[in-house]
Amino acid sequence: MKRHDVIHTLLAAFVGLVCATSVQAQSYPTKPIRLIVPFPAGGATDLFARTLSQKLGEKMGTTLVVENRPGAGGTLGSDLAAKASPDGYTLLLSTSSTHSIGPNLNPRMPYDAVKDFTPISQVGNAPSIMLVPNSSPAKTVKEWIDHAKKNPGRLNYASSGNGTIVQLSAELFKAQADVFVVHIPYKGTALAIPDLVSGKVDVLFDSLPTGLPHVRDGRLRALGVTTLKPTALAPGVQPIADVLPGYESNTWFGLFGPKGLPPEVVSRVNMAANQVLQDPEVLDKLQRFGIEPVGGTPAQFTAMLAKESAKWKKIITERKITLE
Template structure:
């Protein structure tokens, strides 16, 4: 009887604490961890959203880059932070769908160690090559690779990220051999691509398209099933390689165990952020399709994306070392 009474008192105290915390939340700045280096798609969307979210949530939101291991370091840091709503993280297909499938040693579970808050957006990638490349279409690239097996290389922002997986999937679907050269971030890979030291690269629309528009690299195709409004003249890969598609999703998660009222406050504010015309215009300009919805919608999006990539990985026999 005494034990039940003690448990009841503990539960009431916890509920009271959570309710009080939710009422005063947020009372200090919120840290939004970006688990990738500056300049990439995740960093760009995080800063667009953080700026407006600061207004909608009524407190400063600071985007903080904690890069390393294809997003694992920053994501793991967020997973082991206090679940009080003051540390949240930008999640992606790389950190919460693909990475755990390719690397069983990842120190966190996307489903057990995080609280979904909102699905933010999705975006295709663009296949870019140096201006000096002898191929000007996807078919010419495939033909060149088949005539020169193993000669072409491709860069990525790191092992296990979606640019890596998109390229590996492309190689498998097209029946060609490509050598993977991982970099520590997109910004470091682009100069080598421009110089011709890298033969091709799958880059996010937000970071790759400006180089295309500036005439510094050549875009061969996009990974969406239809052309992107950012690069409307660039055809989808699926026109040459049937069935090919690769979209990156972006979300905001917190550590596991966040009080529901705080999750609801963040979700409401982020949905408001995504409805702001200025934010929508920025996202569209950068090649993002805005998301939104409930935390449950976010969890469902992650589950579906994980299942789709699992099939791709198994069918194409893709490993993290490719």
Template sequence: MIQKYASKRPFSHIQRSLIALFLGASMITPLTALAQAWPAKPIRVIVNFPPGGAADQIARAITLPLQEALGQPVIVDNRAGAGGNIGGDALAKSPPDGYTLLLTSGGLVSINPAIYPKMSFDPARDIIPVAAAARVLVFLEVKPSLPVKNVKEFIAYAKANPGKLTYASPGNGSSPHLAGEMFKDMTQSFSVHVPYRGAAPAMQDLLGGQVDFMFDPGIGLNHVRAGKLRLLAVGSPKRSPLFPDVPTLSEVGLKGFDADTVFGFYAPTGTPVAIVTRLNSEINKILATQAVKDRVAGLGGEVAPMTPAEFGAKAHEDTARFSKLIKDRHISGD
């Protein structure tokens, strides 16, 4: 009946336009429609290190203003362990709908694939960069009872006492761990690495004297000011404005020493471009606020706004920078 009517009464121009509009709307993918409505519920930000560490502090500094900008709660979910891989796996297995993000150090993407041969996910395939957050420096700090007053004395002491010193890190493959291995390599000394499940517990044992030194990602600087730790040098290409009189390791003879890393946000692969673009824009606006600049500066770092492409390129650059050290020092995630 309909076919017979249609054959005798061709569709008008208006009818054809309406049909085309209907067909076009019906071809919108679910993810595209989702992006248009996003966000319609709370957003979870996985932090793959314990509370209190640099990653956790950076995440909390950004998520509060982010939820105000998006009009939905943004909840921090700490998933520590396996050098950050537990949190990375949780992100990789999440729906690519913009409601699950990850705040991590750059090591998850640029270092872990080289030291963990059997990761449960592939960072290059399963997650995508959204927005860089902060460039985090590392500070060489020792317990006050160590009989050294400056970095030259510390290097001489470490070389004269092979295997007697211990250093803490947030875990295998973290930038503080690689800083320690870089230090050992460049000074031809040997100290014992003690990995922890995050920077906060590592710092607690340094304060308690259970370990001798640490390349701190900034969480112990208040303890330095209080005289509970001794800051000897900065393991970065330039001095920290917080401690302008403290030299870099490069300045005292370890030429080119650079253990900095960039922390930032990632999403599951397949997350709509519109959502990634919106998140990048909002996070970069937040990084430009004085409150967040001050919070990151309190860790001795600096905000690092980037496009997703720039953030991805930085991860590739860091992969090349650390790969030789990982190979030469036989560093593994075990």
């Protein structure tokens, strides 16, 4: 075969492949989509996934089947999604623990949080709330910082365990406020609440759904919320960032596909996700879950991922945080 014939044949094959891919993307989806949730059923991520999946399915003309694959702090399910075929029929709803925090805590992760996934859309943020006992002399974030500076090493904070967003929120606070506060890890914040109420613990950065009820019941005092701006999820609670500029700590939720997901598929899922996040029924449920809807473009999500990973890597490294 002559050289120009070979080139013609290869060009024709390439054009055919591009056309086939384009047609496939236009018809996508043609069957149900598997949405992997790397955490147990009944948790915040699972509830979010089931709320999102129903509406996403309606927008995309298919069914999204939620598949819980818990284990190793979300690593097992995330790894399963990373190794799936990049055809758009396996997606992942994951969080900061699997893509921003975990990779900086565990050098033996089975996947690369950046290279092995295609970011589609950030869909939500779950902020935390800074709680203190009613017996605390501090009524504001600034007063608490002043109190801690006057008592270095004598105050403590509770967490739900080493390497959790609860601990990292407190360590980020300590770093920015330049205070020395002792860490007391618990097996979940629910176990820490009684000690916080009694005054054995001085502060806790808890999730809104579990922390706010104790504030409403008058058992605890809320000093600040971990968002940059005031949030309707915690009305009347001051952002910590008002006192510590730039302070922000959220559990984010995001949609991913395996690496190599076709751009047309990414765009299709992203557009549907943004539409779903404006649905009044979805917004009502997210508020009850303590989650703010986000949305945006894949590029914005990718930029956020890089920023979050760098932030937590710095804190984990400088504060010598480990899983043990």
